[in-house]
Amino acid sequence: MIERLASCSCGQLTAHVAGEPVRVSICHCLACQRRTGCAFSHQARFLRANVSPSGISSEFVLAGDEGPGAKFHFCPRCGATVYYEPLSMPDYVSVPVGAFADPGFPPPSVSVYEERMHSWVVPPASAEHLA
Template sequence: MPTRLASCSCGQLTARVAGAPLRVSICHCLACQRRTGSPFAQQARFRRADVTVSGSASVYTLAGDSGAQARFHFCPRCGATVYYEADAFPGLLSIPVGAFADPGFPAPTVSVYEERMHGWVVPPAGAEHIP
């Protein structure tokens, strides 16, 4: 079973994951664009039981377009988000793919909020498109 380590920029907050992600997606919503400073966010979803978190985190709660909330856990020292929990997906954690710093990480298979996607962005071939 593969093990991966996600970390904040300074290494104080980590999430060790056992096993493959349940889903890897990109999100084009405006909240993700603002949160990441990028035209989209890429995240991998895992069972909470397969993730071991170490270090201290600050939490920012955000309500999405549907009204459901997500709690973003980020390093209080460097500010990097290492994982988040969405009310819509109990028992699961999402981890920003960049926190793994692994260019070989699996490509996204789902692309969401495409109505807010920047015109030059092209999701991977074969990705499921969810408006």
């Protein structure tokens, strides 16, 4: 079984992940753009049982464009988000793909909120495009 380690910038907060993600997605909603400081967010969803966080995190609950949103866990020292809990999916934990610092990570298979996508962004042709 494949194992990966997600980490904040200073290494204080980590999430050890076992197995492949159940979904890798990019989101173009305005909340994700603001949260990441980027044109979209890129995350991998895993079964909660396969994610083992370690370290001290601060939490921030952010309401989504639809649904109850998510509880984000970020390092109180360097500010990097390492994982988050989608409030409508208690059996899953999502990890920002950048926290793995792995250029070989699987590409996104889903692209959401494309109506808010920046004009220069081109999702992978193989990705499912959801509203």
